[in-house]
Amino acid sequence: MEFLAPTTLADALAAKAEHPDAMPILGGTDVMVELNFDRHRPPVLLDLTRVPELAEWSRDDRRVRLGAGVSYTRVIDELGHVLPGLAMASRTVGSPQIRNRGTVGGNLGAASPAGDSHPPLLAGGAEVELASLAGTRTVPIDEFYAGVKKHVGRPDELITAVYVDVPTGPQQFSKIGTRNAMVISVSAFSLALHPDRRRVGTGIGSAAPTPRRAADAETFIAGALDDDGLWESKGALPDALAREFGERVQTAASPIDDVRGTAAYRLHSLAVMARRTLAWAWSDYQGGTNA
Amino acid sequence: MRVTMTVNDEHHEVDDVWEGESLLYVLRERMGLPGSKNACEQGECGSCTVYVDGVTGCACLIAAGQAQGHHIVTVEGLATEDGLHPVQEAFIEAGAVQCGFCTPGLLVQTDDLLRRDPEPSDAEIREALAGNLCRCTGYEKILDAVRLAASRMKPEPGTLS
Numbered sequence: 001m002e003f004l005a006p007t008t009l010a011d012a013l014a015a016k017a018e019h020p021d022a023m024p025i026l027g028g029t030d031v032m033v034e035l036n037f038d039r040h041r042p043p044v045l046l047d048l049t050r051v052p053e054l055a056e057w058s059r060d061d062r063r064v065r066l067g068a069g070v071s072y073t074r075v076i077d078e079l080g081h082v083l084p085g086l087a088m089a090s091r092t093v094g095s096p097q098i099r100n101r102g103t104v105g106g107n108l109g110a111a112s113p114a115g116d117s118h119p120p121l122l123a124g125g126a127e128v129e130l131a132s133l134a135g136t137r138t139v140p141i142d143e144f145y146a147g148v149k150k151h152v153g154r155p156d157e158l159i160t161a162v163y164v165d166v167p168t169g170p171q172q173f174s175k176i177g178t179r180n181a182m183v184i185s186v187s188a189f190s191l192a193l194h195p196d197r198r199r200v201g202t203g204i205g206s207a208a209p210t211p212r213r214a215a216d217a218e219t220f221i222a223g224a225l226d227d228d229g230l231w232e233s234k235g236a237l238p239d240a241l242a243r244e245f246g247e248r249v250q251t252a253a254s255p256i257d258d259v260r261g262t263a264a265y266r267l268h269s270l271a272v273m274a275r276r277t278l279a280w281a282w283s284d285y286q287g288g289t290n291a
Numbered sequence: 292m293r294v295t296m297t298v299n300d301e302h303h304e305v306d307d308v309w310e311g312e313s314l315l316y317v318l319r320e321r322m323g324l325p326g327s328k329n330a331c332e333q334g335e336c337g338s339c340t341v342y343v344d345g346v347t348g349c350a351c352l353i354a355a356g357q358a359q360g361h362h363i364v365t366v367e368g369l370a371t372e373d374g375l376h377p378v379q380e381a382f383i384e385a386g387a388v389q390c391g392f393c394t395p396g397l398l399v400q401t402d403d404l405l406r407r408d409p410e411p412s413d414a415e416i417r418e419a420l421a422g423n424l425c426r427c428t429g430y431e432k433i434l435d436a437v438r439l440a441a442s443r444m445k446p447e448p449g450t451l452s
Contacts, residue, residue, distance in 0.1 A: 003292060003310035003356040024352060029334055032352040035311045036332040045310055047357050073346075095422020096400070098334055101348045181421030245378055 002044045009053040009131070012158060015046055017133045020155035022046040026054075026069050027101035029094065030110045031211030054105065054160060056142035064164045065129075068105020072085070075104065083164055085120035085190055092116055092175050095182055105159050108144070110153040111210070114279070118211030119190035120173050122203030125165035132157040145210035145211035169193035172277035176206070176261075176269045185260040189249065189273040193281050198222055198231050207253035207266045214252035219244045221278065221280070239280045245278055295429070296358050298322060299368030314358045315339045315350035318365060326366040328394045337423035341365045347403045349373035349422075367400060368393035378402050382433075383438035387425035397423045401437050409445050 006012040018023060023042035025031045026049060034040040048203060049053055054069035057079065064083060066075070072090040076099070080087040081131040086104070093099050093116050107117040108128055118141075126141040130153050139152055141162075146152050160182045171192040177183030188205030207213065225231055226240050255266035294317065295304045295413040305321045313332075318324045318341070328338035332351045342364035351363075369376040378401050381387075390393050397420060404411055404419040411419065415439045425433060 001310040003354070005356055005359065010331060025357070026351040028354055032313060033333040036313060037355075041311070045354060045356070047354065049357055094334065095337065095421055096351050096403075097337060097340055097347050097422045098352075100346050101352060181418075222347065272444060 001041065002204045003047065004044060005050050005053075007048040009051050009160065012046070012048060012051050013131055013133050014043075016158050018158050019044040019046070024048050024065070024109060024158060026103045026106045026109075027071065027098075029098050029102040030106060031099055048158070059166065061166065063166055066104055066162050066217050068108070068159045068161055069103050069155075070084055070105070072099035072104070082166065082257060083120075083124070084167065085124045085173055085192055086164060087177070088171070088173035089116045089120045089188075089190065092165055092173070092183070098182075102160060105172075108151065108159050108162060109153075111143075111149050113205040113208060113210055114184050114188075115211065116175065116185065116188065116205070119188050119203030119205040120171065120192075121164065122163065122189040122211060122213050123192040123200060123201035124167060124171055125192070125194075127163045128153075128159060129161040130154075130157040131160040131164065136160070136231060138163065142213050148209045150210075162170075167192060167194075168196040170281040172281045172284075174273040174277050176273070178260075183258060187266040187269045187273070188254070189277055191274070191277040191281050193285055195231055195285065198226055199224075200278075202249060202252075204249065204253055204270065206260075207255040207270055209254070212252065214249040217245055217248035217252060217274065220248050234286045242275045242278050246275035249274035285288065292356065293399060294355050294359050294364055294380060296361055298324065298362050298363045308355045310354075310356065312355045313351050314341070314343075314353040314355055314363070317358070318363070319357045322436065324365055324367050328392050328395055330392065334422075335398040337400060337420075339400045340423065342399065342403070347400055364399075366398050369398060370421060376402065377443050378405065378436075378440045381443065382436045385432050385436035385439050387428060387432040387436035389425075393423060393425040393427075397425070397433060400442060404437070405441055405444055430437065 004015045022044035026044045054067045055064045072093050075090045104117045107115040121141045127138040128144045129138050155273045173190045175188040176186040189209050190203040192201040200218050248273045250267050255263040257263050292307045293306050330336045330338045332347040334352045341350045
């Protein structure tokens with residue numbers, strides 16, 4: 001095995017071009033487990049923790065550019081108020097030690113359907129930046145996931161950043177697990193209200209081969225809120241609407257039975273989480289705290 | 292490969308490190324620092340918690356090469372020539388140590404908590420130690436120990452900390 005530790009992005013991209021089968025490593029919270037348990041022996045370990053371009057975030061009025069190497073702890077501490085949905089999900093990741101090292105970029109690279117970052121990125125709107133010697137491109141988050149633990153990045157590309165939309169409305173995240181810490185989600189759901197566009201964003205975790213949106217539920221609830229004039233009136237959210245929203249979120253999922261939970265429980269919990277996160281976000285919207 | 296780093300203020304240089312080796316293995320097996328414990332090897336138990344440049348992490352999840360040139364502090368670095376660290380004293384006095392396997396990680400993580408927040412609430416203590424598993428104590432004595440350490444480490448009023 002080779003260990004490469006480039007100190008510039010240009011060197012990192014050159015290394016990935018030369019070694020397309022290199023395994024990038026940031027916080028190591030996934031990659032090192034594979035190595036420790038001898039499940040995977042990549043020919044090259046490509047350490048990206050010394051690449052300064054990956055370690056920073058910046059923002060403009062519209063979105064945050066979150067470098068792939070920014071830890072969950074920094075997302076929580078430095079962006080908690082800017083990206084509430086992603087920060088909520090980040091607070092549920094592992095433990096303090098895991099959050100200190102683990103990164104959103106690494107979560108995207110692993111592309112596990114259970115990754116905690118994915119639902120809020122799907123709900124809030126995001127684009128993944130992929131770079132190679134051939135150039136840089138961005139992929140909309142809902143086109144990024146390509147299968148269980150697979151994404152559309154090419155072997156010569158590195159995930160360099162994710163652009164996350166600055167919210168125009170309240171965001172929520174909910175996750176089911178057996179305890180509060182060190183939990184891989186049984187199921188997860190994130191919701192974002194986009195009052196500027198009169199849209200509602202959703203993200204489902206751990207209940208399909210990939211993280212995914214519930215597009216039909218999004219269209220349904222946005223239309224219903226429009227029809228009832230609720231975006232303007234900020235009136236009470238009818239129970240029947242929230243319930244049907246939950247049911248439609250459920251139909252977007254295609255979960256399996258596994259060691260963490262049954263498909264039936266995942267479907268049930270998704271409907272409950274969808275209904276509750278909508279109610280919480282709507283309550284925030286009515287209060288005007290995030291709008 | 293050769294890896295050099297500072298551990299507990301001492302310069303260390305080790306050779307023949309396998310490229311996929313963890314910092315934990317290097318500390319325990321190559322540097323003779325067995326304080327950080329090897330249990331789960333997947334970041335679940337927190338027994339190998341160390342500081343890397345002042346930030347805590349699980350040494351089992353850090354590749355040796357990632358630690359190159361960095362400053363590591365292990366549980367062995369908490370005590371000084373003058374004696375045990377107040378967190379260590381508190382764990383002993385409160386009976387927060389039984390088999391002792393989880394203790395090194397809990398000590399480092401507690402030290403980190405009290406550096407950042409000298410007066411943590413019970414909820415904050417529980418959150419800070421959520422990644423450190425103890426299978427003996429039931430955690431109540433550990434909470435007692437953290438509260439005791441906090442009360443002793445609290446900066447005196449009017450002094451700069």
